Amino acid sequence: MSETIEDIVLQLQLMxxxxxxxLCLTAYDYLICLDQEVNSIWDKKFTLMKxxxxxxx
Numbered sequence: 001m002s003e004t005i006e007d008i009v010l011q012l013q014l015m016x017x018x019x020x021x022x023l024c025l026t027a028y029d030y031l032i033c034l035d036q037e038v039n040s041i042w043d044k045k046f047t048l049m050k051x052x053x054x055x056x057x
Contacts, residue, residue, distance in 0.1 A: 041053060
């Protein structure tokens with residue numbers, strides 16, 4: 001099954017749209033969770049658990 005150049009370009013364009021959508025969802029999730037992270041992690045004193053969180057992040 002040989003694909004035409006147009007099919008390949010269309011597939012690449014669709015893949016680019018999917019990657020952009022995934023990036024937008026990831027950024028949205030990060031932004032809506034940022035206030036919880038600030039309240040839970042950054043406003044508290046420095047502990048061993050905070051180190052584990054930062055190393056795993």
